[in-house]
Amino acid sequence: MTSYAKSTRSSTRHPGAAVVALAVTAAFLAGCSSSGGSGKDPLSEGRASGDTVVVGSNNFAESILLADIYGEALKAKGIKVTYKPNIGSRETTYGLLKNGSVTVLPEYNGALLAYLDSKAAPKTAAETTAAINAKLDSRLTLLEPAPAEDKDSVTVNQETAKKYHLTEKSSIADLKDIAKDLVIGGSPEFQTRHQGLEGLKSVYGVEFKSFKALDAGGPLTQTALKKNTVQAADVFTTDPTIAKEKFVVLQDPENLFGFQNVQPLVYKSGLNQKGVDVLNAVSAKLDTATLLRLDTQVQVEKKDPLDVARAWLKSAGLD
Numbered sequence: 001m002t003s004y005a006k007s008t009r010s011s012t013r014h015p016g017a018a019v020v021a022l023a024v025t026a027a028f029l030a031g032c033s034s035s036g037g038s039g040k041d042p043l044s045e046g047r048a049s050g051d052t053v054v055v056g057s058n059n060f061a062e063s064i065l066l067a068d069i070y071g072e073a074l075k076a077k078g079i080k081v082t083y084k085p086n087i088g089s090r091e092t093t094y095g096l097l098k099n100g101s102v103t104v105l106p107e108y109n110g111a112l113l114a115y116l117d118s119k120a121a122p123k124t125a126a127e128t129t130a131a132i133n134a135k136l137d138s139r140l141t142l143l144e145p146a147p148a149e150d151k152d153s154v155t156v157n158q159e160t161a162k163k164y165h166l167t168e169k170s171s172i173a174d175l176k177d178i179a180k181d182l183v184i185g186g187s188p189e190f191q192t193r194h195q196g197l198e199g200l201k202s203v204y205g206v207e208f209k210s211f212k213a214l215d216a217g218g219p220l221t222q223t224a225l226k227k228n229t230v231q232a233a234d235v236f237t238t239d240p241t242i243a244k245e246k247f248v249v250l251q252d253p254e255n256l257f258g259f260q261n262v263q264p265l266v267y268k269s270g271l272n273q274k275g276v277d278v279l280n281a282v283s284a285k286l287d288t289a290t291l292l293r294l295d296t297q298v299q300v301e302k303k304d305p306l307d308v309a310r311a312w313l314k315s316a317g318l319d
Contacts, residue, residue, distance in 0.1 A: 055067045055104045058087060058093055058106075059086045059087065061295070064085050068305050070282065076278075089216070090115050104270075106262060106264060108263070110260045111257075118194035128259045139268055141265075143263065145283060147288065149237075149261050150238040151258075153235055154233075155247045156247065157225045157245070168251075176205050179207055185221050186234030187213070188213045190211075190234050191213065195258070212224065214230075226241075238291050240292065266279075278318075285316045294308055294312055
């Protein structure tokens with residue numbers, strides 16, 4: 001199945017609604033095929049020529065936004081940038097980074113660690129980074145983490161919360177006796193990851209009636225939860241639809257979903273020290289409240305993520 005993701009983007013963009021629709025389509029198709037390209041094996045794609053930095057993103061709206069922030073910040077300092085948006089899941093993008101097809105990718109430290117070492121149980125963000133570095137491919141490096149954090153979560157819809165008396169103070173563990181009657185939705189990868197059904201069973205003893213493959217916390221998941229097609233779902237904690245639809249995010253006292261600071265993952269030889277300094281400066285100014293505000297502009301107000309990225313960089317003095 002062919003994805004609509006392009007390997008490069010010019011500064012001329014479609015209106016925001018069209019861009020969001022395109023991202024939705026690409027995210028859906030990525031669930032069928034992680035190619036994220038033109039039908040070719042993305043792991044066979046070559047590196048960018050010369051000193052061009054290739055900024056990639058995973059197949060969900062926030063990753064696209066963060067990639068635009070990184071790319072436009074680098075451009076503002078005279079660094080040549082091309083984009084590979086909507087590539088797919090981590091299972092694909094990690095390989096692209098290792099072979100140099102992608103230079104920079106927005107990552108989430110806890111989720112990356114779970115991918116590299118499902119048994120790791122760090123107690124702090126610093127321990128998370130150290131554990132990642134111990135497992136990370138030698139061609140890659142993590143830059144400084146942002147204060148901004150966006151976690152996966154088990155979130156239930158309003159109807160389910162009322163039926164089972166679940167509130168924002170309720171824990172995932174509170175689903176143990178009722179999960180057998182609930183359908184949970186999420187990206188296809190959520191079904192097999194430790195930070196997914198496997199961890200929910202091993203850490204909390206929670207087993208759901210069934211799993212419905214949707215997208216990575218995107219419109220398909222949101223719609224299914226709203227319509228009660230699924231009663232619980234993996235939803236990102238900075239998703240503005242949580243408040244809008246009165247969804248309830250359950251507490252994760254065992255820290256299954258770990259620390260999830262936004263953190264650039266970089267192909268070492270593809271980014272010089274000037275680029276490193278630029279991205280570290282971006283991370284220093286990106287906190288969770290800011291990320292939620294920017295997500296709202298893209299996902300609710302339907303603004304073009306590139307325009308949102310540029311406006312924020314200017315307001316933060318990073319343009």
